[in-house]
């Protein structure tokens with residue numbers, strides 16, 4: 001909690017409303033697992049990070065001006081070490097083409113999560129003028145707006161409420177192992193909902209927060225992408 005406070009203070013001092021680099025650290029401070037990796041601002045550093053990660057990596061543009069990275073080709077999945085330089089340059093070029101004056105913070109190099117074994121979910125929070133902090137859970141990924149398979153509770157949520165959320169969505173059978181797939185770590189999802197609920201309860205300055213996707217795997221969950229807005 002102290003660490004989270006420090007992270008939010010630095011952001012406040014910089015007068016930035018959208019956190020880039022710090023968003024992952026904030027989750028980490030509340031015990032929510034994120035993929036290994038780092039955000040870098042030159043290709044040599046990107047390669048160094050990639051070399052320290054087992055297997056291929058995922059590379060993403062990091063900019064407060066680019067909300068939906070994959071819409072502009074700003075997410076590259078399965079990048080081999082020998083392609084890291086090219087991928088880096090290409091991501092920067094795409095971002096500049098999209099918005100020439102975009103504030104580009106760098107490129108995030110991440111461990112690749114095996115989506116074949118997992119389900120992409122979303123855990124988020126919005127402050128409702130009437131109800132206060134509303135926690136949201138649903139099926140995630142880039143089609144979340146189209147599917148609209150979501151459920152809501154007012155924070156802070158109890159363990160039972162968080163569990164109920166995982167049962168309420170239409171896609172609930174997918175979490176419990178449909179079509180011969182292994183069930184995913186539902187305990188990990190309910191814990192993440194609760195931890196996030198605690199975070200936004202502790203810090204009213206967080207106006208909006210989305211983990212999308214929170215990849216739910218048979219043996220754990222990973223917050224692969226996070227976006228947040230602070231007061």
Ligand code: ADP
Nearest residue numbers: 058068069070110111112113141142212213225
């Ligand atoms: P955005 O939502 O801004 O387009 P994301 O970081 O959510 O960017 O990436 C888009 C999609 O790319 C994710 O929904 C997921 O399917 C895939 N993806 C992103 N990061 C990873 C990762 N580390 N491992 C595997 N797949 C990933």
Ligand code: MG
Nearest residue numbers: 141212213225
């Ligand atoms: Mg996303």
